[in-house]
Amino acid sequence: MLYDLNIAWSPSTSAAELERTLRFSAALGYNVVALNHTITPPVPPQVANPLPKFPPSPAGPASSSSTTPDQTPNKQPKLPTVLHRATLVLNDPSAYHRLPQLGSSYDVVAVRPTTEREFQGACLNLNLTDASLISLDLAQRFPFHFRPKPCMAAVNRGLRFEVCYAQGLSSSVPGDAANDARARAAFIGNVVELVRATRGRGIVISSGARGALALRAPADVVNLLALWGLGSEKGMEGLGVLPRGVVVNEGIKRSGFRGVVDIVGTAEREKGEREDKAVGKGKAAAGEAAKEKQEKGVDNNDKNGNGENKRKIGEEEDGGGGGPEGDDNKPMSKRQAKKMKAAIRKAQNAEAKTT
Known part of the structure; x- marks a missing residue:
């Protein structure tokens, strides 16, 4: 101009x-x-x-x-x-x-x-x-x-x-x-x-x-x-x-205010833009809710997993598992198998010494 x-x-x-x-x-x-x-x-x-x-x-x-x-x-x-x-x-x-x-x-x-x-x-x-x-x-x-x-x-x-x-x-x-x-x-x-x-x-x-x-x-x-x-x-x-x-x-x-700051009216958003913005906010809220729900589920699984591990360790220490003292239907743990092999090896060594 x-x-x-x-x-x-x-x-x-x-x-x-x-x-x-x-x-x-x-x-x-x-x-x-x-x-x-x-x-x-x-x-x-x-x-x-x-x-x-x-x-x-x-x-x-x-x-x-x-x-x-x-x-x-x-x-x-x-x-x-x-x-x-x-x-x-x-x-x-x-x-x-x-x-x-x-x-x-x-x-x-x-x-x-x-x-x-x-x-x-x-x-x-x-x-x-x-x-x-x-x-x-x-x-x-x-x-x-x-x-x-x-x-x-x-x-x-x-x-x-x-x-x-x-x-x-x-x-x-x-x-x-x-x-x-x-x-x-x-x-x-x-x-x-x-x-x-x-x-x-x-x-x-x-x-x-x-x-x-x-x-x-x-x-x-x-x-x-x-x-x-x-x-x-x-x-x-x-x-x-x-x-x-x-x-x-x-x-x-x-x-303006003291000749420095002037407030200018802003244009309003159109109806379509407002609806798109509302839909975007709804999707973001749903995504955050799903994320929180997933995090809660992971925490519960971790807690349940820790309890099961504790029960398994307790059963192994009590002699549970496959063997003469435990239930035959339960599989033998590696720890029990090692103990059993060590006991058999010890018994064989004792027999060899006596003979």
Whole structure:
């Protein structure tokens, strides 16, 4: 599955234009997209989600904040799975306390640091239960550099950096060629520096598109970022594996225990499987009973055999068996035969001495 976790939305975005963008994104091959609402401090005490709701996609999981309005015509491309995302601009340390409130209203929460102090704090101290995505406006020049130590520390902690390729395609001021050139130059330089600082790890690729014309196919995006140092394999991970991990982790934080343990409902066994399991248990119980019965029989036979041996030994000592003192019908034991032969030999020797 392919993900685009940043489709820009503002209150001025029309419903028709937004729907056209979503359908074109699905036509390009993206399965899950996120509508991004950028919030600047101060955050109100009561956070409301103004993003529009769309019907869940039948081919993918539904978002936690989606509903089912009237169905669209079948001739049009299907809508992808739509998530709701909030990006909080960090220019004040007090804004961190509002992140849990955003998490209860949105599916994905990201932060956008604007100063070196806030960038260092997001990389080293940002609580993963509040946000797991660092989104930077790479089309502007930063007064600081992306150093490997804080960037790799953030990646090792589970944070992800977002690169929005639409920032390098056009500036925020339409028709301004000078701004476009400066924005592209700043974007390319920042992307190269970020890839070098993170060694290409933990980079999520999104569009940041404000309309359908800013969207690009996944293969084009991977080839474009490969020119700036991000390998093809890392590029495909940035469109699939890494954003999926962000979405799954954000879902676990809202439904699991302390954002770590999630209880998933297990499927029930079918009727045939349950019957086979019951039959197997019955056979196993019958086999164990037969085994115990056999062991008891062996013990009884051993006891009876020991008694018979004792009786035979007693009879032999008492002179039972074949011979003049015993019963003629009973066979003579070997012990009695040896005694008899020894007595006969002794008698013959005594006669020989007397003669």
